[in-house]
Amino acid sequence: MTGTSNHPEQRVGIIGLGVMGRPMARHLAAAHGSVAITSRRPKHEVIADLTSGTNTPASAFRWNSNASDMATDCDAILLMLPDLPQIRECLEGPGGLLAGLTHRPSQSPALLLVIGSTCSAVGVRQLAADLHERFGERVDIVDAPVSGGEDGAEAGTLSIMLGGTAPSCARATEVLAPCGTPVRLGGVGAGQxxxxxxxxxxxxxxxxxxxxxxxxxxxxxxxxxxxxxxxxxxxxxxxxxxxxxxxxxxxxxxxxxxxxxxxxxxxxxxxxxxxxxxxxxxxxxxxxxxxxxxxxxxxxxxxxxxxxxxxx
CATH class of the missing domain: 1.10.1040.10 (N-(1-d-carboxylethyl)-l-norvaline Dehydrogenase; domain 2)
Known part of the structure; x- marks a missing residue:
């Protein structure tokens, strides 16, 4: 990532490689050097989709076998999943993101979870409160729904609506800037x-x-x-x-x-x-x-x- 930053370079991952997530993954890989990915689909199929019709090399995508491994591999993870039930499913269980928190080095920054999904503001606030109660400062939540559609995702011109603490949103801004214009609008849930x-x-x-x-x-x-x-x-x-x-x-x-x-x-x-x-x-x-x-x-x-x- 180029330019002056107040934070060390962040290792970025994305879960949810659909219509919006796929082009966003390409922008993140180009800006951050690489991006971590995981999927229930076979690795070769996912990589083929991400590189098809682009100049992005397969080496730009770091494959993780599950979400738990991604939590160890990344400092910030963007979730582009349909809704809160899918997000909770991704978080919980032995292969979930939260299981990976136990394997993160003690000196690592808090794992930043950026919820790019469009979902309930009340539900996002409840999720953030639950995670804070369970994991304290080890995990941060920023909600970051986007507007601009598939065209905006492809062009990297999305409007990205951030909700969270000022420091967490500053981290999220550096992660998401390659995909469009992130703006903090208030506390958790404000983006929704x-x-x-x-x-x-x-x-x-x-x-x-x-x-x-x-x-x-x-x-x-x-x-x-x-x-x-x-x-x-x-x-x-x-x-x-x-x-x-x-x-x-x-x-x-x-x-x-x-x-x-x-x-x-x-x-x-x-x-x-x-x-x-x-x-x-x-x-x-x-x-x-x-x-x-x-x-x-x-x-x-x-x-x-x-x-x-x-x-x-």
Whole structure:
């Protein structure tokens, strides 16, 4: 890693090599010299996926047989898993990350666990409190959900929302900077609150774009010309930029699956209850996403809101 640092060089690992984790692993390997990985899939298959179509050599990825070994091999580990149940499964048991804490040298820094998953802010705070009670200063938690989608992960331009102590977030910033722009927003759970706010805006926007597209087409407008024009006004957004072509061509092939928005909006509802916010849009959007899922369209891209509206 180049540049001035307040911390010694950190040995970095990542668990969760899906749509988002795979390109992030490549950026981490390039910036930090190498990145530790593990998976239930065979090593040769995982390495082939990570190196396919790139200039990243196989030697950039340090293979660990399980999460416990990774806890010994790394100072900081990024978790890009679906949700808290998968995170807890990764932590616990004889092959889990926490088992590896006992094998870390006594002079090693605290193991930094960076939760890049989008999950419940309340759940992340409970997890952090539980780990602190069990392991004290041997482990730190930072939540770091991301926004920018697969395109942002590939380009290394993600918005990364950090929640945790200032020192822990400083460490996480140095780890994650190759993947985008990390910003600390408060204590543990703050990143998840920010992501819930982000998903509220994303949900409202993508349903508006879908409905507006159907209104325009059925009125005989040239949809591409309309969005090209409106994209220069107040209707502009990153989401319109990234989904305009899909809306025009009716391409909702799987990418950022809309079904995950339901979980994200549930987290936002949880925050609304905790903060005594009587939300107007949240319940409506959650019901709309559920209707999309029940229509059998949950695995489609976010732009499926156009098809959903047209067929409703």
């Amino acid at each position: 609150v920010a992501k819930a706010c982000n998903q509220l805006v994303v949900g409202a926007t993508i349903f508006a774009l879908g409905e507006a597209s159907v209104l325009a087409e059925r009125s005989g407008l040239d949809l591409g010309a309309m969005w090209g024009l409106l994209g220069g006004g107040y209707a502009s957004s990153r989401l319109l930029d990234s989904r305009k072509e899909r809306l025009v061509t009716n391409d909702d092939s799987p990418s950022g699956a809309i079904k995950y928005l339901f979980k994200d909006l549930q987290s936002a509802q949880e925050i609304a209850r905790d903060t005594a916010v009587n939300a107007t849009l949240l319940p409506t959007l959650q019901q709309a996403v559920l209707e999309v899922i029940n229509a059998g369209l949950g695995d489609r891209d976010l732009s499926v809101t156009k098809r959903f509206t047209a067929e409703r």
